[in-house]
Amino acid sequence: MDEKYLTYLKQNRKKIGLSIVILIFLVALGIFIFSTMESNIPPKSSNNTVYVAGDGSGNFTCDGIDDQVEINQALEYVAKNPQFSTVHLKGPNTYVISDSILIGNNTILEGDDTAVVKLQDNANWPVGKPMITQMGSDGVYGVTIKGFEIDGNHDKNEDRQRGQGYYNMIKFLDAKNVDVNDMYMHDGHGDGLRVERGSNITYYDNKVYKLGHDGLFAIDCLNVEAWNNRITCRTNSGLRVWNSNHVKFHDNVIDSFYHWSAGGSGIQIEKTTGIVNDVEVYNNTINNTYGPGIWLIGYGETYPEEEAQNVHIYKNTLYNTGTNPSIDWVGGVVTSGFYDTLIERNVFDGVYHAAIVQIYPPSSEDTDNSVDLSPQGTGYKTIVRNNIIIDTQKRKKDPDGTGYAVINYLPETHSVVLENNCLYNNTGGNYKNASSTTDIYANPLFVNHNKHDYHLKSNSPCIGAGYVPSNSSKELDENENKINIGRYD
Numbered sequence: 001m002d003e004k005y006l007t008y009l010k011q012n013r014k015k016i017g018l019s020i021v022i023l024i025f026l027v028a029l030g031i032f033i034f035s036t037m038e039s040n041i042p043p044k045s046s047n048n049t050v051y052v053a054g055d056g057s058g059n060f061t062c063d064g065i066d067d068q069v070e071i072n073q074a075l076e077y078v079a080k081n082p083q084f085s086t087v088h089l090k091g092p093n094t095y096v097i098s099d100s101i102l103i104g105n106n107t108i109l110e111g112d113d114t115a116v117v118k119l120q121d122n123a124n125w126p127v128g129k130p131m132i133t134q135m136g137s138d139g140v141y142g143v144t145i146k147g148f149e150i151d152g153n154h155d156k157n158e159d160r161q162r163g164q165g166y167y168n169m170i171k172f173l174d175a176k177n178v179d180v181n182d183m184y185m186h187d188g189h190g191d192g193l194r195v196e197r198g199s200n201i202t203y204y205d206n207k208v209y210k211l212g213h214d215g216l217f218a219i220d221c222l223n224v225e226a227w228n229n230r231i232t233c234r235t236n237s238g239l240r241v242w243n244s245n246h247v248k249f250h251d252n253v254i255d256s257f258y259h260w261s262a263g264g265s266g267i268q269i270e271k272t273t274g275i276v277n278d279v280e281v282y283n284n285t286i287n288n289t290y291g292p293g294i295w296l297i298g299y300g301e302t303y304p305e306e307e308a309q310n311v312h313i314y315k316n317t318l319y320n321t322g323t324n325p326s327i328d329w330v331g332g333v334v335t336s337g338f339y340d341t342l343i344e345r346n347v348f349d350g351v352y353h354a355a356i357v358q359i360y361p362p363s364s365e366d367t368d369n370s371v372d373l374s375p376q377g378t379g380y381k382t383i384v385r386n387n388i389i390i391d392t393q394k395r396k397k398d399p400d401g402t403g404y405a406v407i408n409y410l411p412e413t414h415s416v417v418l419e420n421n422c423l424y425n426n427t428g429g430n431y432k433n434a435s436s437t438t439d440i441y442a443n444p445l446f447v448n449h450n451k452h453d454y455h456l457k458s459n460s461p462c463i464g465a466g467y468v469p470s471n472s473s474k475e476l477d478e479n480e481n482k483i484n485i486g487r488y489d
Contacts, residue, residue, distance in 0.1 A: 049086040050074045054093035067095040067117075072102050079104030079135065089148050091115035098123065102135045103143055111148025113184070119167055121156040127164065130171035130194070139174030146181045152188025154212065160189055162212030162235045168194050169211075181205045191217045199223050203239075210234040210257070218244045220274060227251045233289065236264045243274025251283045256290045258323060264291035266321065269311060271337065272300040277309040285317045287452075292330055293321035293351065297360060298337025302376040309339040314346065315487045317454055322352035325396035331357040332389075335382055336410060337375030344385040345466070347454045347487050353395035354407040354432075356384050358414040378413045385419040386466040388444045388454070388486040392426040403428030420467035422485045440465060444486060455488045462486050 051058035052074050060070040071087070078084045085107065089095060091114030098120045103109055109132070111117075119131060131150065134140035150169045160166040168190035172178055175198040182205045185192040189212035195201050196219045203226040208215040215231045218224045221244040231238035231254045238254035241247050247269075254266040266286035269279055276298070286293040294316075298308045313333060322330030332348045332355040335341060348355035358380075363370040384406060394403040405426045408416050411433045418436035422444050430441070445460040447453045456462055466483035 047086070048084045049088050050078055050084055051088050051090055052095075053090040054095070055090075058088075058090055062093070062095055064094065064096050066098050068097040068099045068101050071095065071097075075101070075103055075107065075109065075135075078107055082106075086110060088112075089115040089117070091148070094118050094151075096120050097131065100130060101132045103132065103140070103145075104135045105140055106142035108144040108146070110144070110146045113147060113149070113182075115148040116151055117148065118151040119153040119157065121153065122159070123153075123157055123167070124159070125167060127166055129166075130168040130190075132170045134172055134175070137173075139176070140172055140178075141176040143172070143175070143177070144179040144181075145170060146179070146183065149184040149186075150188075150192075151186060152190075152211070154187040154189060154210070157189065162189050164189075166190055166212070168213070170194070171196075173197060176200055178202070183207070184209075185215075186210060188212050191215070193217070195219070195221055195224075197221070201225070204228050206230070208232070208238070214238070214240040214268075216240065218242070218247075220244065222246050224248070225250075229253075231255075231266075232257060233264065233266070237268040237291075237295075238266050238286075240265075240268040240270065241276075241279070242270040243272060243276065245275050245278050247279040249281045249284065252285075254284065254286045255288045256323075258288070258290070265289060265295035265334075266291075266293050266318075268295045269297075269338075271298040271303075271308045273303075275307045276311070276338075277306055279311045281311070281313045282315050286321060287317075287319045288323060289321045290324045291322065291327065292332070292334035292357075293318040294333045296333070296335040296338050296341065297373060298375055299360070299371075299373045300376070305339045305377075305379070308337060311338055311341045313341070313343045316346045317349075317452070317487060318346065318351055318355075319349040319452060320351065322395060327361070328353075328395060328397050329357070329359050329361045330395050331355065331359075331407075333357070334359060336360040336373075336414065337377075337380060338382075339380055341382045342385070343382060343387065345483075345485070345487055346387045348387065348389045348392070348405075349449075349452070349454070350391040350393055352393050353402050354404045354428075355387070355389040355392055356382065356406045356416065358382065358408040358410045358416065360410075375413065380410075380414045381417065382414070383417045383419070384421060385417075385469075386421065386483060386485045388422045388424075388462060389426065390422075390424045390444065392428065394427055401428065401432070404432045405430045406432070406434045408433035420465060420485060422462050422465070438467065440485075454486060456484060456486060 089111030091112035094116040166189040171194045186209040198221040208231040233256040331353040332351040389405040442461045445457040447455040462485035464482035
C-alpha cells in the first residue's frame with residue numbers, strides 16, 4: 001500500500017471515523033423514516049391497489065367519522081405514485097363522510113359491494129358540493145368508480161330540497177374517459193352521476209333508486225353511453241342528456257314509484273344551444289314513470305335543422321308511462337323541437353295520454369323564473385314506423401280528448417308520418433291531427449300480455465307486416481324479405 005496513503009489515514013483517522021459514523025447514522029435514519037412511511041402507505045403489490053378499511057385490515061383505517069380524510073389520503077397517495085392505480089374500499093363497512101371525496105387522474109375508486117359511502121346526518125353542505133368529485137379545478141381524466149354503495153342519506157338531510165344541486169353523488173367538470181359501473185346509488189338529493197363538458201362517459205350495470213334528480217345527467221358532453229342500468233326515479237329522469245351528442249342509451253330498465261313527489265321522464269333528451277344529431281335509444285324497458293317514458297325537447301333561440309336531428313328510438317318497450325296527475329305533457333314518447341325523429345319497432349302498452357305526443361310544457365316547472373320551452377322554428381317531423389300501440393289510457397289531468405295512439409298538438413310547426421304501425425284498443429281512438437293509410441288495426445297477439453311478454457305468437461298479424469325501408473336489409477327475414485311490427489323479430 002502507498003506510504004503516503006497510509007500516512008494520510010493515520011493523520012485523518014478521527015475525521016474518517018467521524019464521517020463513517022455520520023454516514024451510518026444517516027443510513028439508519030433513512031431506513032427508520034422509510035419504514036415509518038411504509039407503515040402508513042401500502043407496500044408495492046402486483047395489483048397496484050391501496051386498501052381502505054374500518055377494521056384495521058387496510059393501508060388506511062377509518063373510524064366512521066370524517067372518513068373522507070383517510071379515503072382522500074389514499075387517493076392522494078395513488079395520484080402521487082403512478083405505480084399505483086386503485087383505491088379499494090373494503091367491506092362490510094359504512095364510510096361516513098362530512099366533506100367531499102377527491103379523486104385524481106387515471107385512478108380507480110372501487111369497493112366491495114358491502115362497502116357504503118354515506119353522507120353524514122345534517123351535513124349542511126352548500127349547493128353544488130358533491131359527495132365524490134375531482135381533485136383539481138382544471139378537469140379530470142381516466143376515472144373509474146365501481147363496485148360499492150353510495151347512500152345519500154336523504155331522510156337525515158331534509159333541510160335541503162331535491163333537484164336543486166345539493167349532494168350530487170358523483171360530479172365532474174371538464175372530464176374525459178369517465179366510467180361508472182356496478183354501483184348502488186340510492187336515497188339522494190341530486191344526481192347519481194353528473195358530468196359537465198365531458199367526453200367518453202360510460203355508465204352501466206348500476207342500480208339507482210330514489211335520487212333527488214337524474215340517475216345520469218350529461219351536459220355539453222360527447223360520446224355518452226349508458227346500458228344495463230336498473231333505475232327507479234323519484235324526482236327527475238333516469239337518464240338525461242342536455243346539449244350532448246353521440247349518445248347511446250340501451251338495455252336499461254327504468255320505472256318510478258307512485259307518489260306526489262315522484263320522478264319525471266324515464267329518458268330525457270334536451271337541446272338548447274348544442275348539437276344533438278346523433279342519439280340512439282334502444283332495447284330499453286320503461287314502465288310506470290310519473291312523467292313521459294321518453295321526452296325529447298328542443299327550445300330556446302332558433303337553431304339550424306342539423307343541430308337537432310335524427311334521434312333514433314327503436315325496439316323499446318314502454319308500458320303504463322305518464323301516471324302524473326298534475327301535468328298534461330305525459331305519454332310514451334313526448335317530443336317537440338326535433339327534426340326527423342325516427343320512432344320504430346317499439347311496443348307501447350297502456351301508456352297515459354298517447355303513445356306519441358307532440359307537445360311541450362307551458363313553462364319550466366322546476367325553477368323560480370319561468371322558461372319558455374316552445375320550439376321557435378318550423379318543419380319539425382316525427383316518423384312513427386312499425387310500432388305496436390295498444391290500450392292507451394286517458395291522462396289523469398284533464399282527461400277529455402286524450403287516450404289516442406298518436407296526438408299532434410302542434411300541427412302548425414310539427415308533423416307526424418305514420419307507416420305500418422299496429423293500433424289496437426286505444427281508449428280515445430287512433431289519431432288526433434294525424435293519419436295513416438298503412439297502419440293496421442288488430443290485436444297483435446302477444447305471447448303473454450299480462451306478464452309483459454311482447455313476443456308475437458305465430459299467428460300474429462304483425463309478423464312480416466312492417467314497413468321495409470331501403471336501408472334495413474340487415475333486419476330482413478332471409479326467407480320472406482319482411483320485417484315484423486313491434487320490438488321482436
